[in-house]
Amino acid sequence: MRLDHAALRALLPHRYPMLLLDRVEDVEPGESLTGVKAVSGCEPCYRGIAEDQPADRYAYPASLLIESFGQGAAVLWLLSRRSGTAGLPMFTAARDVVLLHPVHPGDVVHHRVRLDQVVDGAAFASGSSWVGERRVAEFDSMMAVVRPVDAVAEPRD
Amino acid sequence: MTAVVPAFAPDRTPAQTYAEAAAPLPAVASVQVAAGPRGGITLRAETTVDPDDLYLTGHFPELTVYPGVFTLETLRQAVSAAVGHCAGRPPELHRLHSARFLAPLLAGDTLTVEASVGPVAQDQSFEVTARCVRGDGVRTATVRAVFRWPTDGDDGR
Numbered sequence: 001m002r003l004d005h006a007a008l009r010a011l012l013p014h015r016y017p018m019l020l021l022d023r024v025e026d027v028e029p030g031e032s033l034t035g036v037k038a039v040s041g042c043e044p045c046y047r048g049i050a051e052d053q054p055a056d057r058y059a060y061p062a063s064l065l066i067e068s069f070g071q072g073a074a075v076l077w078l079l080s081r082r083s084g085t086a087g088l089p090m091f092t093a094a095r096d097v098v099l100l101h102p103v104h105p106g107d108v109v110h111h112r113v114r115l116d117q118v119v120d121g122a123a124f125a126s127g128s129s130w131v132g133e134r135r136v137a138e139f140d141s142m143m144a145v146v147r148p149v150d151a152v153a154e155p156r157d
Numbered sequence: 158m159t160a161v162v163p164a165f166a167p168d169r170t171p172a173q174t175y176a177e178a179a180a181p182l183p184a185v186a187s188v189q190v191a192a193g194p195r196g197g198i199t200l201r202a203e204t205t206v207d208p209d210d211l212y213l214t215g216h217f218p219e220l221t222v223y224p225g226v227f228t229l230e231t232l233r234q235a236v237s238a239a240v241g242h243c244a245g246r247p248p249e250l251h252r253l254h255s256a257r258f259l260a261p262l263l264a265g266d267t268l269t270v271e272a273s274v275g276p277v278a279q280d281q282s283f284e285v286t287a288r289c290v291r292g293d294g295v296r297t298a299t300v301r302a303v304f305r306w307p308t309d310g311d312d313g314r
Contacts, residue, residue, distance in 0.1 A: 018215030018224070044211050048183070050176040054245075056307065057178040062250045063230040064181055070226070088217060090258070091225040097253035152261050153220050156293060 001027050003075070011078050012071060013088055017044045020068035021075065025110075030080035033113045035072030041105035059102035065109070065129065065137060066097060072111040073125035073142055080115065087146040092122065096140035107131045121145055166190065167200075168241025174234050178247055181212045184231040188238045197275025197283070202235035208264035223262035228298045229253070232270055232287050236304055239274060243281060243306035251282060254301040260291060267292035272300075281306040 003011075003024035012019060020037055027033040039060050049057060074089040103109055113127040122145050129137040169177075171185040186204045193199040207213065208221040216224050229250065237247045262268055272287035282305035289298035 013217045013219070015215040015218050018212050045179045045181045048175055049179060053177060056246060059179060059249070061179050061181055061230065063226040063233070066229070066253075067224060067226040088220070088222065090222075090261070092258050094253055094256045096255075099249070099251055102249075149220050152222060153263065 001029075003027065008075060011075055014071065018067075019071070020064055021071045021111075024072070024075060027076065027079060029076070030115055031076075032115070033072055033076040033111075035068075035075065035111040035113060037068045037109045037111065039103055039105055039107050039109065043105075046105070055104075056102070058104055060104065060107070062099050065099070065103060066094070066139075067091075068109065069111045069113065069127070069129055069137070069139055070142055070144065072113045073115070073123070073127075074144060076113050076115050076125065077118070077123040077144065078146075080118075081146075087148045088152055089144050090147050090152070091142070091144050093143040094139070094141065096138075097142075098138045099136070100138065101131075101134060101136045103129075103131060103136055109136065116141070167238045169238050171234065171238055174238040174247075178237075180234065181227065181230060182207075182210050183234075184227060185234040185238065188235050190239045193273055193275065195276050197273060198239060200235055200239045200270075200272050200274060202231060202238075202270045202272075204231055204268050206262050206264055206266045206268070213264075221264040223266070223268065225256065225258040225298065228258065228262075228268065228270075228289055229256065229300065229302075231268060232272065232285065232289075232300055232302070233304075235270055235272065236274060236285055240283075244308070246307045248283075248304040248306050250302060251305045252303040254303070256298065256300045256302075258298050260295045260297045262291060262297055268297065281308060 025034045117124040175183040275283045287300040
């Protein structure tokens with residue numbers, strides 16, 4: 001099964017410029033997924049760089065690469081959940097994430113995501129990110145939950 | 158919360174740090190640095206969640222939630238401002254041993270990051286342990302990570 005960008009927008013609450021997945025090439029619901037993220041110099045994360053910075057400063061931010069992988073994991077999980085469980089996917093924990101090589105504008109990142117476990121409403125995923133034949137990141141464990149909007153925004157004492 | 162008394166100034170301002178590399182947002186408003194144990198440093202950084210920030214408008218349109226990965230971005234920018242460059246390169250997040258995101262940060266919330274940094278190993282890497290607290294005193298995240306200054310062998314292209 002393949003998911004285009006419209007299908008991802010229907011599944012995820014994230015919107016521009018925080019929807020960091022372009023399409024899903026293969027998915028076995030509840031099992032595994034390959035998600036695609038094309039990095040562009042047009043993305044707003046490049047708007048604040050001062051002139052005349054060297055090439056290495058254009059490495060795609062690690063924070064956004066991790067989020068992009070996490071959105072792939074969220075899609076995989078949401079596809080395997082029963083419908084009617086709307087809410088916000090919240091990234092709650094990560095263990096042993098390694099950033100091996102920088103990613104630059106023009107690179108197309110493939111996230112290979114596995115859904116390892118779903119326990120008490122929390123999903124655990126793992127996998128790796130690739131640019132061509134080069135592994136650029138490894139994710140030993142990423143954990144997420146889905147929270148209703150009202151629960152996230154509940155008043156504080 | 159223990160107040161950090163600055164022993165010396167950070168290497169660069171938050172504005173300089175934001176402008177010298179790709180970043181989704183200016184994720185630090187202020188950084189203070191003090192001497193730490195074993196030749197390392199401690200830092201204290203603050204930011205406020207701005208619902209008008211471009212990336213945050215997409216996370217999420219119905220409710221602004223500071224993403225967990227932006228807490229990592231705040232930590233990266235704070236570390237970079239505190240330690241400065243080595244051989245002309247800012248430090249990069251290399252390994253996330255663990256990250257736990259415990260409570261949400263919403264529009265207008267302040268985030269304070271207190272971190273122990275270093276000492277620096279022979280491969281130009283250093284450990285960072287951070288505790289993140291919301292304005293109301295609630296702990297929002299704990300992070301254990303390795304940052305490193307890239308060397309000439311690392312591909313900045």
